Amino acid sequence: MNNNDKISPAVIRRLPKYYRYLGELTKMGLNKTSSRELSEMTGFSASQIRQDLNNFGGFGQQGFGYDVENLRNEIARILGLDKKYKIIIIGAGNIGQAIANYTGFYEADYEVVALFDKNPKLIGMSMRNALIKDIDELEEFLNVENIDIAVICTPKSVSQQVAEQLVQCGIRAIWNFAPKDLKMPDYVHVENVHLNESLFSLTYYYNQMNKKKSE
Structure with a gap:
């Protein structure tokens, strides 16, 4: 994982939107998603989403995509939402x-x-x-x-x-x-x-x- 101090502010500002849409997928009972599906929901390109997440380790598997709950929890941790x-x-x-x-x-x-x-x-x-x-x-x-x-x-x-x-x-x-x-x-x-x-x-x-x- 890269040093978070070097992450672009633009990337950080996109993370809450990913977190919100992953929450919607969770409520729908979906377990898996892809950068393409997230792109359709968020309006960001699939490559942009992959680049953003790769700043923190990626979290996905080629041919599988992203585990929705795991990715949402990881973004929550990055943003500090795992605390009160x-x-x-x-x-x-x-x-x-x-x-x-x-x-x-x-x-x-x-x-x-x-x-x-x-x-x-x-x-x-x-x-x-x-x-x-x-x-x-x-x-x-x-x-x-x-x-x-x-x-x-x-x-x-x-x-x-x-x-x-x-x-x-x-x-x-x-x-x-x-x-x-x-x-x-x-x-x-x-x-x-x-x-x-x-x-x-x-x-x-x-x-x-x-x-x-x-x-």
Whole structure:
């Protein structure tokens, strides 16, 4: 197996899709699949899929294909999905509440243990089993609880400050939904999620299709 630090980020971003479709095959009761079948499901070429998986050892046999359960378990291990993770959410507004209620967290082993906000009308409420706490309790909470991932759903104006506070308290993985790219040290991994960028890309392709129809 190659050194995972040298794996292209593009490969890593394709692995969750393979994992998801293998889960669908499992639910269908299928035991075997091939790169060609995965290609039809994912939209990636069969050769691309084989190249991606070969970065981690391949997992298939010529003439047999892939054992669905085994491949899904191996991808889960590569992604770290064979472990449990504790999550906190900073910002309990619409996006924060939607994330806290996302069933996909609980199907994989992610647990939202608390949300934090400054709105007194929200403090004390629960999202599933996670209590919304006062943001002023954040530092004390992190000194006691072992949290793996923090989700930022705050306004843009305070997102960087919140992120720096999280890092000072030991957080090393941040999922950022605030409309601002965070500037963090190299030892902190940040995934910036900008919903409007995805929507703008969709709008572009929608308009391209309309132009072709009108030609």
